[in-house]
Amino acid sequence: MIETRELTKTYGSLHAVKSLNLKLDKGDVFGFIGPNGAGKTTTMRMLATLLNPTVGEAYVCGYSIYTHPKDIRRVIGYMPDFFGVYDDMKVYEYLEFFAAAYRIKGPQRKKICDEVLELVDLTYKREALVTSLSRGMTQRLGLARVLLHDPQVLLLDEPASGLDPRARIEIRGLLKELRKMGKTIMISSHILPELADICNKIGIIERGELFVNGDVSEVMKLVRRQGVLHVAVRENQDAAQKLLEGNPIVSAVVPEDGRLRVTLRDGVEDYSELPTRLVEAGYRLTLFREEELNLETAFMALTKGITA
Numbered sequence: 001m002i003e004t005r006e007l008t009k010t011y012g013s014l015h016a017v018k019s020l021n022l023k024l025d026k027g028d029v030f031g032f033i034g035p036n037g038a039g040k041t042t043t044m045r046m047l048a049t050l051l052n053p054t055v056g057e058a059y060v061c062g063y064s065i066y067t068h069p070k071d072i073r074r075v076i077g078y079m080p081d082f083f084g085v086y087d088d089m090k091v092y093e094y095l096e097f098f099a100a101a102y103r104i105k106g107p108q109r110k111k112i113c114d115e116v117l118e119l120v121d122l123t124y125k126r127e128a129l130v131t132s133l134s135r136g137m138t139q140r141l142g143l144a145r146v147l148l149h150d151p152q153v154l155l156l157d158e159p160a161s162g163l164d165p166r167a168r169i170e171i172r173g174l175l176k177e178l179r180k181m182g183k184t185i186m187i188s189s190h191i192l193p194e195l196a197d198i199c200n201k202i203g204i205i206e207r208g209e210l211f212v213n214g215d216v217s218e219v220m221k222l223v224r225r226q227g228v229l230h231v232a233v234r235e236n237q238d239a240a241q242k243l244l245e246g247n248p249i250v251s252a253v254v255p256e257d258g259r260l261r262v263t264l265r266d267g268v269e270d271y272s273e274l275p276t277r278l279v280e281a282g283y284r285l286t287l288f289r290e291e292e293l294n295l296e297t298a299f300m301a302l303t304k305g306i307t308a
Helices: 040-047 069-075 091-101 106-119 135-147 165-180 192-198 216-223 237-245 273-280 295-302
Strands: 002-011 014-024 029-033 055-060 076-079 153-157 184-188 201-206 209-215 228-233 250-256 259-264 285-290
Touching: 002 040, 014 040, 014 201, 014 209, 029 040, 029 192, 040 055, 040 153, 040 184, 069 076, 076 135, 091 106, 091 135, 106 135, 135 165, 165 184, 165 192, 201 216, 209 216, 228 237, 228 273, 237 250, 237 259, 237 273, 273 285
Parallel strands: 029 184, 029 201, 076 153, 153 184
Antiparallel strands: 002 014, 002 055, 201 209, 228 259, 228 285, 250 259
């Protein structure tokens, strides 16, 4: 659905995007991660045919950004971080205006506008002025606008930017619905833990270069080569610590917040013997779990925060 080949955008000696190679299949939800100024928005604008690359090629739904920009615009929905609205329009009028721009006519236009309002949960605001909407409602209206023509690909640039916690949860729920509908989605965001809950693939870009790209689980493995366990026993923690330290699959054991933080040796995936040994030795386990590595931790470990 999306493929780039050595896609590059330069401004003089500055590489905003450098030799970007990316491939997304139908139904992929791709989390595009990077610090401000890393090249995320520039990439999306090139895919949306709003910005010409310096060199390289990109295809969206099989169409080249050079030779078929109009065809690409018919099959994508592009939502920038901030977008303008018409102050004197009501919510429903706003959607009807853009539906007309997509040449959706008559009863079909009304039906589609009603459907997208219901999808983004704004039906009760249909008669409200656009300017009266909160930031979260405006973002949902923006999503409704890009869904009017039922695009196959969605390019969403920071859709949760500036939203309060409730609005972020609502946007996340909406994105999950779009994923169920089979849309191919590229979404950039700084709300990293939420991306892991939505995306099946992620890419990390820094200084215009995409240096991490793959399934979420694969990216996590790049960061963590050693498993970490959290263990707590009801009594005799010091003795339990010594028992764990003596196990050959354990690299280190450190007391932390009333529990033991157990670091496994490189490559160890099966640690099922550890709780068995503790129970057999008479310890009563109150906690035994593997530490989860979230996307935010992976991002901090893999990047330096350098922009182009």
